[in-house]
Amino acid sequence: MCINITNDGIEKLCKSNFYVGGKDWLKDFCKSIGKEECVECIKTKGYEDKQEEFKKITDKIRLYLKNYLQLDNVSFLFGAGSSIHLGSISIRQIPKQIEDKINEDTNIKKLFNNLIKQFSAVDIVSRTKDEEINIPLEQFLNYLLGLKFVLEKSKKVHICDELKEKEDIEKLDMLIKIIKQELFKLCDLDSISLEENRFAKSNPNIKQIMQDNGKYYYHKKLIKALLQRPLNLKRVNIFTTNYDLAFENSFDELGVQYIDGFTGFHKRTFKPESYDYDIYYPGTTTEGKVRRVERVIRYFKLHGSISWLQDKLDTFNQYGLVEKPIDLIRNNLELAGNLIIYPTSCKKEYTLDFPYSELFRQFAATITQSQSVLFCIGYSFCDEHINDIIYQALSIPSFTLVVIDYLGTKNPEIDRLKDLKDPRIIILQGEYLGDFKSFATDIMPNFHEIEMREKVTSTLRKLYESGIGEEDVSCSKGA
Incomplete structure (x- = not known):
């Protein structure tokens, strides 16, 4: 791997941290290559010396992480931070695009404003510097679904005094549908051009790399590195809380087979038992042996997907869930109103519902196996249920947690993990070591x-x- 590092990259490395058991090992790595000073010493060197010493330090980190990637049970958990460079936006607030669409209908706008005030229990709702309503979208959507349930079960409950009972449900249904349709557009990253991509506009170097190598260059780099693990090890597990199709598109471009819990061709329905399947070449009759297909990954979308739609329950579709081609939904946005997405990130009691209960069960069963490692990349530790499963896994002595954290000390939950000073908890922090893109291209071991x-x-x-x-x-x- 040829790493052509810039002065900006050097600066970012110098501000990064590599914590093992709460201790920053980056300084020790610097000393191990003959430098008694801290990693800051690299900045004073000439360009060629910078390249050489930078390479030595990143090699140290890669070799260290390689030991964990050689374990039998390797899993990755990806959050929103892995899709930001593709034009994805945060839904920790209510995106302006969704609010603008709601405001096009006077009645829906009125209902929306009333419900926002009811939800936040204030008359004046706070906004971010980007003028977005400072309320987590998933929590608000969960609130709307709860109201809808109450309205359908009771004839004497009103959510807005100006509306009648029947209008209540109709307008609320329309509000939920608008939110899901606009959320679909925001998460349909393949439809966001590099010219429309806000991240690419402010990062011309990244934009150029994606123009030259394809939009999913960084995802594909990481996937290709994972597929180089020894063939005698178990399949890699990729879990994600993202609704987008970044990994699916990357798998397709690389020709990688992935087991995602769906079976069928024209009608793909969710059958979790398929996670126990694998793909083998036909065996020879003389030897009686079979050989595993190499390029296969197990793939789990813990919060749902923009390609998952609600369908009727029957004997052939016991979860009421189907996967549709993304182009079909793009051309008929009415379908987006039936999206299966997970709006209850802070409501653990609701995760017993299918299909999420099964997906979380798979997550727990996978990472709690012996000799397991979980790499968390771009995950903010805001999902209580996922956190509980990870903390449960930490009760197993052979479990290792590796956190790739861009924000560094700004995340209190990750800081709490660091303060445990547990050698099984490894944290890469900062704009270089904690960045998904640099991790995929420079830090991810190439076997x-x-x-x-x-x-x-x-x-x-x-x-x-x-x-x-x-x-x-x-x-x-x-x-």
């Missing part, structure tokens, strides 16, 4: 390259230790 580099290093060490170089010199003199 073939690392193994070759280790062989070269070992060969050179043996040559010098045996004194072959000196013998060659003396022989040349004798000649």
Whole structure:
């Protein structure tokens, strides 16, 4: 791997941290390559020296992480931070695009404003610097679904004095549908061009890389590195809380098979037993052996997806869930009103509903196996149910948690993990070590390259230790 690091990259590395058991090992790595000063010393060097010393430090980190990627049970959990560079936006607030669409209908706007005040229990709702309503979208959507349930079960409950009972449900249904339709547009990253991508506009270098190598360049780099793990190990598990199709598109572009819990071709329905399936080449009759297909990943969308739609329950579809081609939903946005997304990130009691109960069960069963490691990338630790499962896994001595955290000390939950000073908790923080893009391209171990580099290093060490170089010199003199 050729890492062409810029001065800006050096600055970001110097501000990063590599915590193991609460101790920052980045300084120790710097000393191990012959530098008694801290990593800041790199900044004072010439360009070539910077490149060399930067490479030595990142190699140290990659070799350290490689040990965990060689465990039998390797899982990754991706949050919103892994899709920001693709044009994704945060839904910790109510995005302005959704509010603008709601405001196009006077009655829906009036209902929306009343419900926002009821939800926040204030007359004046606070807004962010970007003029977004400072209320988590998932929590508000959960509130709306709860109101809808109450209205459907009771004939004497009103959510807005100006509306009649029947209008209540109709307007509330329309409000929920608008939110889901606009959320679909915001999460349909494949439809967001680089010119429309706010992140790309403010990061021209990243924009150029994606123009030259494809929008999903960083996702594909990480996936390709994962697929280089030894074939005798179990399949890698990728979990994500994102609704978008970044990984699905990356899998398709790479020709990677992925097991996502759905079966069928024309009608894809959710059947969780398919997670126990695997893909093998046909065995030969003489040997009676079968060989596993190499490029396969187990894939779980814990919060649902923009391609999942609600369907009627029957004997063939026991979860009432189907997966539709994304183009079909794009061309008929009415379908987006039936999106299966998870609006209850802070309401653990609701996660007993299908299909989420099954997805969380799969997550718990996977990471609580012996000799397991979980890499959390771009995940903010805001989902209480997921956090509980991770903390339960920490009760197993052989479990390791690796957190890739861009924000650094700004996340109190990750700080709490660091303060535990548990050597099984590894945290990479900062704009370089904690960034999804640099992790995918520079930090993620490349097994073939690392193994070759280790062989070269070992060969050179043996040559010098045996004194072959000196013998060659003396022989040349004798000649």
